[in-house]
Amino acid sequence: MSEKKQKSSLRENTEAIIIAIIIAMFIRTFIIQAFKIPSGSMLETLQIGDQILVNKFIYGIKIPFADGKILIPVKVPQKGDIVVFKYPEDPAKDFIKRVVATEGDTLEIINKKLYVNNKLIEGEKYAVYKSNKIYPGMVSPRDNHKKVTIPENKLFVMGDNRDNSHDSRFWGFVDLKAIRGKAFIIYWSWNKNKFGVRWSRIGDILK
Numbered sequence: 001m002s003e004k005k006q007k008s009s010l011r012e013n014t015e016a017i018i019i020a021i022i023i024a025m026f027i028r029t030f031i032i033q034a035f036k037i038p039s040g041s042m043l044e045t046l047q048i049g050d051q052i053l054v055n056k057f058i059y060g061i062k063i064p065f066a067d068g069k070i071l072i073p074v075k076v077p078q079k080g081d082i083v084v085f086k087y088p089e090d091p092a093k094d095f096i097k098r099v100v101a102t103e104g105d106t107l108e109i110i111n112k113k114l115y116v117n118n119k120l121i122e123g124e125k126y127a128v129y130k131s132n133k134i135y136p137g138m139v140s141p142r143d144n145h146k147k148v149t150i151p152e153n154k155l156f157v158m159g160d161n162r163d164n165s166h167d168s169r170f171w172g173f174v175d176l177k178a179i180r181g182k183a184f185i186i187y188w189s190w191n192k193n194k195f196g197v198r199w200s201r202i203g204d205i206l207k
Helices: 003-030
Strands: 032-036 050-055 070-072 082-086 095-101 104-111 115-118 145-150 154-159 178-189
Touching: 032 178, 082 154, 095 104, 115 178
Parallel strands: none
Antiparallel strands: 032 050, 050 178, 082 095, 082 178, 095 154, 104 115, 104 145
């Protein structure tokens, strides 16, 4: 009798674990996924060691293993959204940047000043410039970028750390199919240099 109970208990525990794994995979695939910030390209908004949650549902439900094809559309990324996406030059890597222009917009950068639809974008509290040096366009597109029109189903993204971010200025547009989701909260933050938790950052809503 006790042997049967043990087998029954083992089976119940195994089934519970399998169900928990399936639920976790479903959540990770369609709803929320965690990411860790490895670089300073989004300073000061995101610090190295921040761990964030990304809403994967907000831009629509995608069919797994179908090259980003959307089954149920919800909305498209908007200017100002912080998005995680597959790096165009190596889709095995995930990048995180801020959307600065969407399809149909024109974009130009003149001496570090960003123009979208021929309008100077001012008051971006999150945009940080740490260098006074200005590179001409023939040397680097960092500070001077020729006027471009954002194609259909594409985005132009930039890091908040504008002088130290490898983004659309260098490698071009991001396809909507490559978007994984929108970053919305910091759930953990570890300061490697000080070997400690940044308690004040935990729970911060990303804007």
